[in-house]
Amino acid sequence: MQDFSGKNLCGRNFTGQDLRGANFSNADIRGANFSKADLSRANFTGAKAGLQKRWLFAQLVISFVLSATLNFVAAVINGAFIAYLFSEDSIRDATILPGIISIGLLATVYLAIARQGLTTRAFITIAVAVAFAGTGAVAVAFAVAGAVAFAVAVAVLSGLLSLYVVWRVSKNDEKFELARTFGVAFSSLGGTHFYNADLTGANFTNATLKSTNFRDATLTHVCWRDAKKLDRARVGNSILQHSAIRELLVEDGYGYKKSFIAANLEGANLQGVNLEAANLTRANLSNALLHCANLKAANLRETLVIEADFTGAYLTGACIEAWNIDHTTKLDRVDCQYIFLLDQPNALGSRERRPHAPDTVFAPGDFEKLYKKIINTVQILMRNGINPEAFAAGFQQLMQENPDITHDSIQSFEKKGNDVLLTLEVPEGTHKAQIAQSFELTYRDRIQQLEAENKQHLLDFKTMAMDIAKHPARITNVLTAGNQTMNDSSINIGGNVTGSTINLGEISGSVSNVVNQLPSTPDQPGLKEHLIELQAAIETEPVLSLEDKADALEEVKTLAEAAQDPQKQGLGGKAIRGLKRMIGTLPDAAKLAKACSKLLPLIAKAIGLPVP
Structure with a gap:
């Protein structure tokens, strides 16, 4: 590291030099030329810039x-x-x-x-x-x-x-x-020049910057605390061109209850800044440093915080409605007791406090865990409800392409009017757009196939009906044995048909018809959504044989019927026991086994059966 601290560098030419981490503290740099130099993490504390x-x-x-x-x-x-x-x-x-x-x-x-x-x-x-x-x-x-x-x-x-x-x-x-x-611009002629220099992470604390040229320089994470006469410097199109931003970066405590609506603070160094009760609605805080910043009761509605670093920041009482966040946002050691998800109260007068109860608060680390979990999710909207067969096909394709995604990755089904919002947990670093596109493509293709099949079935039925209308037939079955007439009141025919083909699609469709008759819960997943998820898990389980899948789907159908008819609750309990016996034969790592362990207690509770 080069040390120029306290030296007289008036008029010196440092154009294009590598000065990373150099120490210019208390140096006289009036008239010096740092154009196109690499000054990342350089220290200009107390330096005197400007005109000779x-x-x-x-x-x-x-x-x-x-x-x-x-x-x-x-x-x-x-x-x-x-x-x-x-x-x-x-x-x-x-x-x-x-x-x-x-x-x-x-x-x-x-x-x-x-x-x-x-x-x-x-x-x-x-x-x-x-x-x-x-x-x-x-x-x-x-x-x-x-x-x-x-x-x-x-x-x-x-x-x-x-x-x-x-x-x-x-x-x-x-x-x-x-x-x-x-x-x-006129006064900067002959002054200190940082034109097109890289000043990433540089420190200008208490520096004098009158008649200094920062035009086209990289000013990411630069510390301007207590800098003098920054308003007389040439800053080009950087975030420093606005007086309110300059004052926020220079003066300690300036941000208290101030308005920064739609302000551009990209890459700003806001470490320790007091932004209590500040309005940052729609502000751009991407790549900003907010270490230990005071954001108590701040309004972060629709704020862009991609790559922002909130390490150690104080967020208690902040509003984070629709803020833009992803896995690059750092929330390490955030001090937050509660937050609000709405800026204005809803129809019930609630701002959606988290945690919900007014007398409870987040324990240390809870906020970080909660929002890291939210960050690592993908949300997929299925229009006009869920088609179980299409969902099973789409999710099976998703699991084949992404081995880390299993049935346990399904976080929730949320009713959104006539649509259903699926939330999936995905590993950190996952390409979320590809996940959503892969599922939606298979889902839409399967729906189109089913619609084509239904049209063909309707056409076949229409043709059959027309044939019957043209050629009416009478079928009379007469059974005789010599002169003896068979007068048995009942005839039981038993048998075992081997070699028959099980049409899993028809069985699945029959189950879907019964399940779809159940009411949907508007705000959270209920029995219907749990049964749809269980049906999809059965249909996509690779370990399960075709016959076992058919039996398991019949049990799901029984559970749906038990939910509609209280007199069939006994059959519902029998169906749950049957499913538990079936998964008992599967390896513990089987996807269906994990899905049943999660879903069967929820289904039993929803129907009113003893929780297994």
Whole structure:
């Protein structure tokens, strides 16, 4: 690490050099050139940047010459204009109307600049005044004023306006940002240059930065705490161009109860910053450092926090409604007792506090665990409810492509109107978009296949019905044995048909029809969703034989019927015992065994049976 601490580096050229981690603390770097240098993690604590004395003198001379030239040109123009207005011929021919118009125009221009600043709105006002000034002219006794008095008035007003603009620029009035930008750009000529330099993680604590050029520099995670005259530095299009952001990064405690709605704080160093009760709605905090920041009761609604580092931050009482978070967001050692999921109370007057009970709080580490679990999930919306056969096909394909995903990965089914939201837990680093796309593609394809099959069945039935209508038949079964008539009141025929084919699709469809008759719970998964999940687990279990799958599906159908008819609860208990015996023959690692262990107690409880 190179050490330049306390040294006089005025005018030194460091262009393009590798100065990573270099120590420039308390150094005099006025006029130094760091353009395109790598200054990541460099220490500029207490450094003095800006202009050397010779450049300061040169700027004063240039400013004086420029001011004198512009004032001379303005004086010539004003003199010619006034001489024309107050000539005997002009007064005789045009009376006093041109003078009145001139005064009106000047007054409009000065008032527009004073009230609206050097903005587009002010220029529009001036343009409108020029276009319509003649319509408001009122004949007054103007002749008594005279040309000299008029010229003096113009000069005085121009001087006062100039002083007013300078005063507002010094107060960082955004209405005069155009003038401030020009002034800062001019003053940075010959100053310290960090143009296009990499200052990632650099420290400018207590540094003096007047007349410093940071244009196009990388300023990610730079510490600006207590930096002096940063508002006089040339910062280009960085986050420092806004005065509120500069003050937040420089002044300790500035963020308390302040509004930063839609503010760009990407890559900002906000370590230890007080943002208690601050409004950060829709702000961009991606890649920001928030170590030990105070975010108590802060509003983080719709805030972008991708790659943000909240290590050790205080988040108690914060609102995190719809904040944008992913696995790159760091929540290590976050101090949070409770949070709110809604900015405004819902119809029940609740802001969805977590934990729900007002007298309970998160234990240390609970918030991190909860939201890491939420981060590592994929949510898939199935339109118009779940099609069990299509779900089984889609989930089977998903498990084949991703061995880490099992039936235990299913976190919940949530009813969303006519749709169902599936939440899956996935390993950290999983490509979530690919997971969702793979499932949805197989799911849609299977639904289309089923719709095509149903259309074909309907066509077959229609053809059969038309054939029967054309050729009515009468079938009479007469059983005789000699002269003896068979008068048995009942005939029991038993047998064992071997070699028959089990149509699992028809059985599954029959089960789905019964299950779909159950009511759906609007806010959380209920019996219907549990039975659908169990049905899918049975159909996708590779260890289970075709006959066993058929038997297991019949048990699911029995459970659905038991839920609809309390008199069949005995059959429901028998079905659960049958399923438990079946999974007892499977290896412990079998997916169906794990699914049944989770689902059977929930199903039994929902039906009103003893929990196995």
